[in-house]
Amino acid sequence: MFSVARSEKLEIAAGAVNVVFTDRSDGDFAVALPPAEIEERRCRIVDAPWTWLRQVHGADLVSVDRPGHWAGTEADGAITSAANCPLAIMTADCAPVVLVSDAGVAVVHAGWRGLASGIIENAADRLRELGGMPRQSLIGPCINAGVYEFGEQDLSLLIDAYGPDVGAETTWGTPSLDVPATVASACRRAGWPVPSEPPPCTSDERWYSHRTRSEPGRQATVVWIDSPSEAGVGS
Secondary structure (H helix, E strand, O other): OOOOOEEEEEEEOOEEEEEEEOOHHHOOOOOOOOHHHHHHHHHHHOOOOOEOEEOOOOOOOEEEOOOOOOOOEEOOEEEEOOEOOOEEEEEOOOEEEEEEEOOOEEEEEEOHHHHHHOHHHHHHHHHHHOOOOEEEEEEOOEOOHHHOEOOHHHHHHHHHHHOHHHEEEOOOOOEEEOHHHHHHHHHHHOOOOOOOOOOOEOOOOOOOOHHHHOOOOOEEEEEEEOOOOOOOOOO
16 A cells, blocks of 8 residues: 655645655656656655656756646756645655745755755745745755765865764764755755754665665655645545
């Protein structure tokens, strides 16, 4: 039976916001899969055209005003204030991050390059342009510091940008990047609430991981606003 790994629902002025994080048991959502195969999995979560992205580890976001708008575009985040417009990103170690304001929602693919480029701050600015106040942020499964060995030169750039707490060590004693800490620091810098729950690590076989197991599969993070007549997450 299909059941998403984690789902949340909260009310904003624009309607009820649904947030879904999948895991391996929900199937592979990699965008390179045959369209019919992946479409069936998408429909089990929410039966409307998704805005999915060809992610490029940058800081660009698309603004969505109808279902499926900008699907297949090269970008690393999407934002909407419209109802029934599912926004999705796919991850296998990078952090899926959802920002919620009173007026809309954004979902971003926050790998280290995107974080260094300011994707979370960009998403927060775009949400403020909609006129709403910050409400909440959520982070989904991503690689954690204990298994994420990271080059010292790139790590120093992120420490300079986000503070010393983003630097860490692997369990075998080499330099690593603390991705959840970097997301939290970026949220603070953007004036947004920090995620209240720590994410699980993708080194756990419940999730796909490119870094630890060289897997091609991807989990999905999907967010959408219900219209007043809609009940919520499909099952």
